[in-house]
Amino acid sequence: MGRxxxxxxxxxxxxxxxxxxxxxxxxxxxxxxxxxxxxxRGIIASRAALFGxxxxxxxxxxxxxxxxxxxxxxxxxxxxxxxYMSLLPAQETDTSHTAFPGFELIPAKIVKGSVNRQDNYxxxxxxxxxxxxxxxxVITDKAVVGIVDAVSAHYSYVISFMSPEMNISAxxxxxxxxxxxxxxxxxxxxxxxSQIPLHTEIIRGDTVYTSGxxxxxxxxxxxxxxxxxxxxxxxxxxxxxxxxxxxxxxRYVNIVRNPxxxxxxxxxx
Numbered sequence: 001m002g003r004x005x006x007x008x009x010x011x012x013x014x015x016x017x018x019x020x021x022x023x024x025x026x027x028x029x030x031x032x033x034x035x036x037x038x039x040x041r042g043i044i045a046s047r048a049a050l051f052g053x054x055x056x057x058x059x060x061x062x063x064x065x066x067x068x069x070x071x072x073x074x075x076x077x078x079x080x081x082x083x084y085m086s087l088l089p090a091q092e093t094d095t096s097h098t099a100f101p102g103f104e105l106i107p108a109k110i111v112k113g114s115v116n117r118q119d120n121y122x123x124x125x126x127x128x129x130x131x132x133x134x135x136x137x138v139i140t141d142k143a144v145v146g147i148v149d150a151v152s153a154h155y156s157y158v159i160s161f162m163s164p165e166m167n168i169s170a171x172x173x174x175x176x177x178x179x180x181x182x183x184x185x186x187x188x189x190x191x192x193x194s195q196i197p198l199h200t201e202i203i204r205g206d207t208v209y210t211s212g213x214x215x216x217x218x219x220x221x222x223x224x225x226x227x228x229x230x231x232x233x234x235x236x237x238x239x240x241x242x243x244x245x246x247x248x249x250x251r252y253v254n255i256v257r258n259p260x261x262x263x264x265x266x267x268x269x
Contacts, residue, residue, distance in 0.1 A: 103218050105254040106130060108138075113160070115188050115247050120160035122146060126255060127154040137216035137256040143245030144168050144210060144217055145253050156255070162188065162247055169214050170223060172239075173207040175200055181208070181223070181241065188247040191224060196237040202229045208241055215261045 106126060113122035126132050128151050138145040138158050146166060150157040159166060162183045170181040170193060179195045193208060206226040212219025224241035232238050258264075 102259065104257040104259065105139075106132065106257060108156075108253055108255050110251055110253065111155070113250075115160075115162060118164065118185065120162040120247075122158040122160055122250075122253075124156045124158060124253065124255065125154070127151050127156050129153050131257065132156045132255055135216070135261075137214075137258075138253050139217055139221060139256055140245055140250070140253055142221070143223055143243065143247075144221065145245075145247075145250065147216060148255065160247070161191075168217070168223075169211040170208050171211040172196070172200070172202070172226065173209060174203045178211045178213065179239070184240075189243040189245075191241040191243055193224075193226070193239040193241050194232070194236070196239055198231065198234075198236055200237060202226060202237065202239055204228075215258050215264045217256060 108124040108126040110122050111125050114120045122138070122145065124132075124138070132148060132151050134148050134151060136148040136156075138148065144161055146158040146160045146163075148156050149159045161168065164183070164185070166183065168181040169178055171178040172193075177196055177200045179193045181191055181193050184190050184192045196202070204226060207222050208224040208226060210217050210219055210221040210223060222244060224243045227240040227242055229240070230238050
């Protein structure tokens with residue numbers, strides 16, 4: 001009886017060993033499958049990330065091309081608007097506005113610039129080969145950006161409005177009174193309209209426009225909003241102006257060509 005018990009015990013031990021070996025082999029096999037599955041998932045995730053990055057890069061360059069096209073379209077539309085306004089009879093326009101002269105607009109992109117200095121600048125991707133010369137104005141639909149100071153074959157250097165040497169002839173929308181608009185040096189959206197007669201009624205929130213008393217910029221470009229005023233030497237007013245254009249976000253501008261500039265300059269001498 002003891003002998004049979006020993007045989008039975010050894011058989012059970014052997015059977016248990018076989019079962020455990022089979023379970024171990026099964027787990028190892030499944031582990032390889034799991035490892036392969038995780039590896040495949042990693043490969044798929046890497047491919048997805050790579051393809052997503054590539055598509056994002058493609059989208060970026062497509063967006064740049066779209067922005068360039070939109071800038072050209074915007075310049076053409078602005079030029080047509082100026083031409084249309086200059087042809088309207090006086091009774092069909094606001095009599096406080098000067099008729100738009102025949103300016104030509106050349107779209108350009110800012111490739112370099114500064115907004116944090118005392119003397120700021122922009123470099124544009126248009127130069128002599130594009131018909132750009134010095135002393136051309138640079139604008140957007142809501143700002144006088146500056147004036148072209150130097151040109152090369154493919155680029156132009158622009159003195160920014162955010163520089164002490166720049167001043168613009170501007171007028172108050174309500175009264176039509178003109179003054180000199182300069183950057184106050186305190187921020188990218190603050191300026192000062194000076195030389196305003198003391199008796200002038202200043203309406204807070206009034207829109208300030210280019211006056212048209214310049215052959216560099218078209219008249220009636222809205223450029224800012226009137227805020228506080230201060231009396232200067234008891235004879236004139238300074239008006240704080242909130243600029244409409246955020247210079248920090250500028251990327252596309254229009255260079256202004258005035259075909260009549262040389263003739264006007266010859267008479268002004």
